[in-house]
Amino acid sequence: MASNQANHHHANISTTLLLFSLLLANLDLTGAQIGVTYGMLGDNLPPPNEVVALYNQYNIHRMRLYDPNPAVLQALRGSNIQLMLGLPSNSLQSIATSQDVANAWVQNNVLNYIDSVQFRYIVVGNEVRPTDPFCPFLFPAMQNIQTAIETKCQAALECSAANRIKVTAAFGYGVMNVSYPPSQRSFREDYGFFLNPILGFLTKNQAPLLLNVYPYFAYVNNPGQIRLDYTLFTAPPGLIPDPPLSYSNLFDAMMDAAYSALERAGAGTLSVVVSETGWTTAGGGAETTVDNARIYNNNLVRHVKGGTPKRPGKPIETYIFGMFDEDQKQPELEKHWGLFSPNKQLKYPINLNH
Numbered sequence: 001m002a003s004n005q006a007n008h009h010h011a012n013i014s015t016t017l018l019l020f021s022l023l024l025a026n027l028d029l030t031g032a033q034i035g036v037t038y039g040m041l042g043d044n045l046p047p048p049n050e051v052v053a054l055y056n057q058y059n060i061h062r063m064r065l066y067d068p069n070p071a072v073l074q075a076l077r078g079s080n081i082q083l084m085l086g087l088p089s090n091s092l093q094s095i096a097t098s099q100d101v102a103n104a105w106v107q108n109n110v111l112n113y114i115d116s117v118q119f120r121y122i123v124v125g126n127e128v129r130p131t132d133p134f135c136p137f138l139f140p141a142m143q144n145i146q147t148a149i150e151t152k153c154q155a156a157l158e159c160s161a162a163n164r165i166k167v168t169a170a171f172g173y174g175v176m177n178v179s180y181p182p183s184q185r186s187f188r189e190d191y192g193f194f195l196n197p198i199l200g201f202l203t204k205n206q207a208p209l210l211l212n213v214y215p216y217f218a219y220v221n222n223p224g225q226i227r228l229d230y231t232l233f234t235a236p237p238g239l240i241p242d243p244p245l246s247y248s249n250l251f252d253a254m255m256d257a258a259y260s261a262l263e264r265a266g267a268g269t270l271s272v273v274v275s276e277t278g279w280t281t282a283g284g285g286a287e288t289t290v291d292n293a294r295i296y297n298n299n300l301v302r303h304v305k306g307g308t309p310k311r312p313g314k315p316i317e318t319y320i321f322g323m324f325d326e327d328q329k330q331p332e333l334e335k336h337w338g339l340f341s342p343n344k345q346l347k348y349p350i351n352l353n354h
Contacts, residue, residue, distance in 0.1 A: 033304050034352050035062025035084065035319040036339065037276060040069065042326040044342040048075035051323065054344055055081055059353045064275060064319045066126065068109035077116040084121045084275070084319065085109065086170075087145065089134055092125055095144055096137035102144035106152050110165070119165045122149070123210060123275065127172035130190045139197045142167055146205065166207035169198055170275040173213060176257060181242040182310075185257035186264045199267040208317070209267075210275035211258055215250040216296070220287060226250065228287060233299035245309040251277070251300065256310040271317075274304070278321040281347060283333035294348035297339070301352060320352075 038051060046054070052075040055063060064084040065072055076083060087095065087105070095102045110119055124142045128135050146167045175195065177188045187195055202209055215231040229235040231250045238246040240253060247253045258272050277300065279293040297320055307314040325338035325347075340346055 033315045033317055034060070034301050035064060035082075035317070036060050036352070037064040037066075037319050037322040038072070039066060039322045039324070039326050039329075040072075041328040042324060042342060043328060045324055045326075046342065046344055048072040050344065052076055052079055052081065054323075054340065055079075062120070062317075062319065064123075068105075073109070073113050073117060076118075077113065080118070082118045082120040084123055085119060086123045086126060087141070089125045089128060089132070092128075092134040092137040092141045095124075096140035099144050099147060102141070102148045103152055106145060106148035110149070111152055121207075121210070121273075122165060122167045124167060124169050126170045127174075127212060128169070128194075129172075129174065130194070135194060138169060139194055139201070142169060142198065142201060146201075166205065168202060168207045168210050168273075170210035170212060171195075173211065173217075173254065175211075176261060181240070182247070182253045182257040183242050183245070183260050186261045196265065199262070199265055199270065202270055203267055208271040208273045209258075209262065210273050212276035212321075213251065213254050213258075213274045214277055215254065216279050216287070218250055218254065220284065228292075232292060232295045233303055234295065247309065249303070251303065252308045255308045255316065259308070259310050271314075274316060274318040276319060276321040278337050280333055280336045282336040283331070288333070288336070290348050294350065298350050301350070 036055070045051070048069070048071045051072075055061075056079065061080060062082045062084065063076075064086070066086040067088045068085060091105070095105060106122075110122070113119075122145055124145055125134070125138050128138050149165055149167065175187055175191050177186055179185055199209070201207075219226045219228065219231045227235060227239075230239060230248070233249045233251070235248050237248045240247040242253075242256075245256070247256075255272060255274075259268070262268050262270050262272070279296040280288050281290045281293045282288055300318065300320070304316040304318045306312065307316065320339065322337050322339070324340050324342055325336050327335055327342075329335050338347065339350060
């Protein structure tokens with residue numbers, strides 16, 4: 001009897017500790033809004049196990065990976081890093097036209113690792129446009145991946161984990177029309193034939209819309225029309241009026257434009273995850289400096305905790321592009337977005353966990 005009481009006591013302690021650890025994990029996740037993308041288009045990058053160690057060293061708790069690289073997935077085993085895993089656009093047709101192929105992709109790249117890798121999102125395609133030949137396959141590919149996740153998991157652990165994995169897609173900011181101000185924005189009509197079903201899918205599955213948001217490109221593509229301080233979070237309050245709201249930075253204006261577009265599309269309940277943003281340090285005009293990148297990314301990290309004028313107090317899950325400079329990308333501008341040089345040294349001071 002005493003032995004049974006002791007076992008029961010230990011069981012209660014174990015259960016309490018487990019619940020406490022889960023609570024701590026959830027508290028940590030609500031605080032850690034910043035992830036960093038891990039691109040691999042460089043011939044001088046450190047091996048994946050060293051990259052994962054670097055994420056841990058700088059308390060970066062979220063990673064975006066653009067394709068299921070087995071060495072990276074292996075290196076992530078046992079880490080506390082939450083993963084946004086990409087399914088490349090060149091795989092959309094095969095995934096969309098065969099449930100068996102989708103099942104195999106999920107088995108090989110998700111379920112084979114799910115016991116020790118924390119999958120957060122499966123991102124089907126990246127910046128797919130209406131004119132892309134694989135565009136018609138985006139939505140059916142998302143459906144097949146969702147079905148694979150729901151049906152392929154059998155063990156209780158796998159099923160509970162699979163229920164937390166959200167299937168979504170990442171769009172470039174070209175999905176937005178060019179009307180102004182933010183409250184008047186909507187999605188471009190030529191995207192509607194494949195975007196509208198996706199918005200319904202995301203709403204049904206309570207998954208966020210992923211959007212690549214680059215004030216840098218908005219600034220350089222509109223010379224003389226946008227102030228540099230407005231893109232760097234250093235402009236005075238209320239610079240751009242949009243009654244009853246006003247904007248002091250372009251990031252907020254771009255985010256609220258997306259929220260307005262979602263409302264017009266009947267998907268106003270969706271969250272937006274910023275799946276890429278950042279600032280390049282070289283390869284462009286006078287604005288591509290280390291100092292501007294430092295100012296933008298440090299201010300970004302602090303800013304996303306507080307939401308936007310349209311959705312104040314709602315932290316924005318945000319992924320900085322990117323972890324490393326990638327010397328195999330083209331044009332030259334694309335090579336210099338890294339927070340780190342390939343030798344694992346920070347290019348400028350940044351606190352990634354404000």
